[in-house]
Amino acid sequence: MVKEPKKEFRKRDFFYLIPLWGLSLIVPDADDLYSYRSREFKRREIYYLGGVLVLPLIWPDPHFHHLMVLAGIYAILALGLSLFLGYAGQISLGHAAFFGIGAYTTAILTTRYSFPSFVAFWASALTAATAAFLIGKPILKLKGYFLALATLGFGEIFLVIVRETQTLTGGVIGIFGIPWFSLAGFSFDTYLKQYYLTWGVLLGLFIFSKNLVRSKLGRAFLAVAASEDAAKSVGIDVAQVKTGVFVLSAAFAGFAGSLFACTMSTANPEAFGLGFSTLIVMMVILGGMGNLYGPILGSILLTCLIDILGRYQEWSLPIYGVILILLLIFFPDGIGTRLGIRLLYLIGYWAKKKKRDEGKF
């Protein structure tokens, strides 16, 4: 019996390749961030930028705008954490505290001392960075579980202080009536304007991070994450690099907190607990470590997920816990990581499944 020669390509394979080609246009390539040869901006990034600019205009739904404002704020926070977690390989469960410090600084400066929001915006980042510098020196010599626990402890201490200093922070009730963000007389008083403000800040910080991870300091982050001893042996001051990236990510969190306070117009301690820190770390993990698009993707996904789960009221948190665990089991290194290869494998599996079931392979 003459065996039929195996064809290299079938018509069906081209059909499967079309969605892959489409994905390759929009999915970011992680290798770009490490290579020197890539240009500053690629066509792909122009697409993203255009998408971000046009999306709220083609979908004029206030709820969607509000959701995307929140996603943008979380993305700023997750971007900062991604530098600390994904690039420098350290663990922090206390970033909600820096976010809270930023929010409270803005709240106190604008409502009690009637500072302009623009000044409060920078002051928030500065306060958060100072706090990070002060606690970073002692706790960053820890590793793994103990670093996680120490940062978590810092977060809890922050909450206790906020609840107890009632004259300054309003205790458990918090601060109300924070004005909208305004710059030179222009007030960002609708969700659409907030959207452009938030994503504008995110864009600025993204370009900053993108340049940072390609600089000498950014390479030092990667070296510290790979091996501290090896990093030390090539002359990197490990303690200084770790403190630097911690302060930087806290400053990002301060910016995000300031925007959050202006958007929500309230600041109360319930929002800045361990649950929120967990959510932010999940955003970074889901997007994929060591990739700057990851945290943005992760924050959009999780913000949408929480919005959808909100409809199930008391069931939302148990379902949220289960989804977290399932995502961690099935995507431990992020949904976006090696997406192309995963999809190729999956499509190949589907394509050959029928044949394999018939025992022809």
Add this chain to the structure above:
Amino acid sequence: MVAWSSIPQLFSSGITIGAIYALVALGFVTITRTSQIINFAQGEFVMLGGVITFFLLKSLNLPYPMAGVMAVMLVIMIGFLLQISVIYPLRKASVLILIMATLGASIFLSNTSALIFGTLPKALPTFSGEQPLQIWGVAVVPQSIWVLGTTFLLLVILFLLSHRTPLGKAMEATSTDPLGADLLGISRNLMVFLAFGVSAGIGACAGILITPIYFTSYNSGTLLGLKGFIAAVLGGWGKNSGAILGGFALGIIESLSVAFIPSGYKDGVAFAILLLILYFRPKGILGSPFIDSRRW
């Protein structure tokens, strides 16, 4: 505003809560000794122990001892399920993923408990009487005696389990020399599985003991778990004796702090102690077999 006269009273309540911290810390240590995993859902076992006993006692009208035993059994089952469904699939994952997965489990357990048993804080009846005993001029509720007695009993059982039975020796072997244990045919996964059961059982006992004194609600587990962890770090990470010492030390310090600072800051004290101990002596008071001085 130091109230010296209240010190003995605070000391006695510190010992009671310290016993609970010691039990929670022992739960952490039991798991860590076999697998180097830190289970952030440990506090939820404590919460579940109290809440399930309350449910069995009030809704199903079971007698108290039977409700307690059944609650412990149920929580042990939950511990086994947690290991099978979360820890086993992630046994080769990194530290960060394990932290997040156990935190996710903690969110799931506490909110499911809120869904099934309600969000109201629950208080069990005391084991024997409400009349406080006077011991050297200090009023001690009988429940405190029960807490201390049962803690002591559990410690003895754990000691016998880990030093006098083949099972305990197998667990010990897995922690001291994983490769050697593998070569001897000891299944490491089985040991981790059993360790989760033991740890859940200890946690449930702690929950039943504490619920008559302090209210237990669906979200009280997380803080209790974290404080138990701090106790384990304070005493010496990975040592049973360290966990017990750390638990009592933390309970007494936290309780006495009320005399010196406003009581609202009480929850912050434990975390301040944690930051101090991690900075000055990460090994803990008694030293730790897992923390090598070179790495710190």
